[in-house]
Amino acid sequence: MYIGIDLGGTNIAAGIVDDDGRLIFSDSIPTLKERGYEEIVKDMASLCEKVACEGGCKMSDIKAIGIGSPGTIDNSRGMVVYSNNIKMHNAPVVAELQKYIDLPMNIENDANAAAYGEYIVYGEGVDSFVFVTLGTGVGGGVIIGGKIYRGFNGAGAELGHSSIVIDGKKCTCGKRGCLEMYASVTALIEQTKEAAAAHPESIMNKWIADNGKVSGRTAFECAKAGDETAVAVKKQYIRYVAEGISNIVNIFQPRTLVIGGGISKEGDELLAPIREFVYENDYNKYMPKTELKIARLLNGAGIVGAAMAAKNKS
Amino acid sequence: MYIGIDLGGTNIAAGIVDDDGRLIFSDSIPTLKERGYEEIVKDMASLCEKVACEGGCKMSDIKAIGIGSPGTIDNSRGMVVYSNNIKMHNAPVVAELQKYIDLPMNIENDANAAAYGEYIVYGEGVDSFVFVTLGTGVGGGVIIGGKIYRGFNGAGAELGHSSIVIDGKKCTCGKRGCLEMYASVTALIEQTKEAAAAHPESIMNKWIADNGKVSGRTAFECAKAGDETAVAVKKQYIRYVAEGISNIVNIFQPRTLVIGGGISKEGDELLAPIREFVYENDYNKYMPKTELKIARLLNGAGIVGAAMAAKNKS
Numbered sequence: 001m002y003i004g005i006d007l008g009g010t011n012i013a014a015g016i017v018d019d020d021g022r023l024i025f026s027d028s029i030p031t032l033k034e035r036g037y038e039e040i041v042k043d044m045a046s047l048c049e050k051v052a053c054e055g056g057c058k059m060s061d062i063k064a065i066g067i068g069s070p071g072t073i074d075n076s077r078g079m080v081v082y083s084n085n086i087k088m089h090n091a092p093v094v095a096e097l098q099k100y101i102d103l104p105m106n107i108e109n110d111a112n113a114a115a116y117g118e119y120i121v122y123g124e125g126v127d128s129f130v131f132v133t134l135g136t137g138v139g140g141g142v143i144i145g146g147k148i149y150r151g152f153n154g155a156g157a158e159l160g161h162s163s164i165v166i167d168g169k170k171c172t173c174g175k176r177g178c179l180e181m182y183a184s185v186t187a188l189i190e191q192t193k194e195a196a197a198a199h200p201e202s203i204m205n206k207w208i209a210d211n212g213k214v215s216g217r218t219a220f221e222c223a224k225a226g227d228e229t230a231v232a233v234k235k236q237y238i239r240y241v242a243e244g245i246s247n248i249v250n251i252f253q254p255r256t257l258v259i260g261g262g263i264s265k266e267g268d269e270l271l272a273p274i275r276e277f278v279y280e281n282d283y284n285k286y287m288p289k290t291e292l293k294i295a296r297l298l299n300g301a302g303i304v305g306a307a308m309a310a311k312n313k314s
Numbered sequence: 315m316y317i318g319i320d321l322g323g324t325n326i327a328a329g330i331v332d333d334d335g336r337l338i339f340s341d342s343i344p345t346l347k348e349r350g351y352e353e354i355v356k357d358m359a360s361l362c363e364k365v366a367c368e369g370g371c372k373m374s375d376i377k378a379i380g381i382g383s384p385g386t387i388d389n390s391r392g393m394v395v396y397s398n399n400i401k402m403h404n405a406p407v408v409a410e411l412q413k414y415i416d417l418p419m420n421i422e423n424d425a426n427a428a429a430y431g432e433y434i435v436y437g438e439g440v441d442s443f444v445f446v447t448l449g450t451g452v453g454g455g456v457i458i459g460g461k462i463y464r465g466f467n468g469a470g471a472e473l474g475h476s477s478i479v480i481d482g483k484k485c486t487c488g489k490r491g492c493l494e495m496y497a498s499v500t501a502l503i504e505q506t507k508e509a510a511a512a513h514p515e516s517i518m519n520k521w522i523a524d525n526g527k528v529s530g531r532t533a534f535e536c537a538k539a540g541d542e543t544a545v546a547v548k549k550q551y552i553r554y555v556a557e558g559i560s561n562i563v564n565i566f567q568p569r570t571l572v573i574g575g576g577i578s579k580e581g582d583e584l585l586a587p588i589r590e591f592v593y594e595n596d597y598n599k600y601m602p603k604t605e606l607k608i609a610r611l612l613n614g615a616g617i618v619g620a621a622m623a624a625k626n627k628s
Contacts, residue, residue: 253470
């Protein structure tokens, strides 16, 4: 048995994962992210003991603990080098957690951990695997030859921070035109609001007034109801996502590319038009094509991936 | 000793390469690319024997032969699956060459072979290495953990076929906005011609009239002479290249990224502003940064890389 921890800006989630990567039991607590890392790690330790107990394990059954954290991670030193989200800078998270629990540990960037989780369920052994997550931001993870690709400095595979619009919108990372500024759920919400404001007569505008808020699902829901404004927002958003995925496919030609994040619940509504665009714009015209799929684990991916990366640490 | 063959649209170049990747002797013959692959391969065989002899080797000194070819390559079957440039489709180049020369052989995409050649001279052992070549097109090669990254189907690392301008210029590959359409020497020549025509009073326009033709060096030369039109062309071109390199750095965070192709002879005139833009737009703010360098081998990279890939075939 292994424990995987998914450290997020809102919650710390942890779970018991068996040797085959099945999530047996999980629970979560609030991160209270404004605290220092020492306090956060102390709560992580208590949560590990809680999920082990409630999941029917003893701590002595646990072989290793894996952590997925936002930010730039120094895997070899077990540190969060920098995270804007949870305000850590050179935080020795692994050493701190080992003060409470004496087990082998491993830490990965959260998107890399989620990518590894999807890799495990989608077929370990696939030689090249890419995961793109559409959430608050656009995250990515790349698994090559069974290993998480981190670049030489641990900061690699930032697939959301490639530009698709030269001199485009300013990203939080400082660069302009990043995929994240067009294909994240945050961007979709903004696109939805702008279109509703520009088309006060639309069903979508009325829907927003009735519901009081806009989510990533708003445009998809209103498009189903036949609203032209929503159809246009959905189409343009999917076009942005497809542009990014198409670029990634031409760069990596991975055997499998999996799309995750909340919006991936839309399934084929999202995936079918992306697949069409990606295949039409694939540089590779004569060899087998990348399989495009929707994530299977959703929120569990980070826990499973962190646990399995700790298991398979090399 | 090894032989490396660089099959190009204009010439077939081949050379003797020693165990350490030094090019000892090379020669070339015209490709006459409209011929069938059998004729081309027959000439490749003769060229191998010629360079061995004139390079002071016997064929029995040669341990393996490596080939770099344009197009999509099936490395495991030794085939050129498709090349638009030399009009090959499912051509069993390795098997055909082995009819003349009974030696172990290996075939790679030409940009991958050149990348491997630069990797050898720039420091074998570097864990992540990217090569971008700015020529007629924009080619790329990625070496991860000492191995050429080919994607699952052999068509990977097409770094010139990621878009930087959504809905931009139509590329020869079918996609719109590809880096190749803005950052290749072909694109630079077009940008130079357009600017000269728009500014008939410019030194650059006079220079073109005097010289009778435009090359990739025209804007760089006229910029040195202080022509404002040329300065603007050079600046914009470098901006396009930097946009692409910045994207690649955010994706791979390689230890070393090398820029090659004819225009790389401009050295620091090209590299310094690219480095400035890439570092300013690097997602990684806290860890060591990718080294950006100019190619060392230039035309020899394809020969050396093909030979060394044959040596290290795995």
